[in-house]
Amino acid sequence: AAGVIQSPRHLIKEKRETATLKCYPIPRHDTVYWYQQGPGQDPQFLISFYEKMQSDKGSIPDRFSAQQFSDYHSELNMSSLELGDSALYFCATELQGSSGNTIYFGEGSWLTVV
């Protein structure tokens, strides 16, 4: 079965640069979540989208922005990167109204800021 696809899987950027992470949901899934997981930490919710509209917002820095496109894929844009932004960024998707409201995760994108 198709899963959540994230790209790139690994990314190295320098401080103050910009990075863009992409998430392609499971087919028919209409909701996308972004999570950030620092080394040895639990996933922290950043932001979510439902039907291309922002649905909830967590601890996302002002330097970050995200959107969901007409094909339901989502992009997380990160500017003025800081060393502390180095983390594993997960995208997760679900189909609202489906039985159980289970969210499914991609394999994550490793961002290293040097």
Add this chain to the structure above:
Amino acid sequence: AQSVAQPEDQVNVAEGNPLTVKCTYSVSGNPYLFWYVQYPNRGLQFLLKYITGDNLVKGSYGFEAEFNKSQTSFHLKKPSALVSDSALYFCAVRDNAGGFKTIFGAGTRLFVKA
């Protein structure tokens, strides 16, 4: 506000013995509860969930969890542990009273010794 706690950073168990990974939660409405497992450098994999119905939920890889409303707990269990079960386990909660945000616990690292 919803929250979830995993009181143990690490659980050690011998192969073949039963295992329990603890989770307690707090929500304002009725909870949706989930367990996810994370292997090194991988995304979170869904194990099982409680939405409604039977308090004992069976999931993937022989895992099960018991929902206890009075104790606000959702402990993960397995009758006989395998070395391959060694991983990081996350409990998660969503308040079905609204919102798109699933909150994760800090994670419990399970070590199964041969």
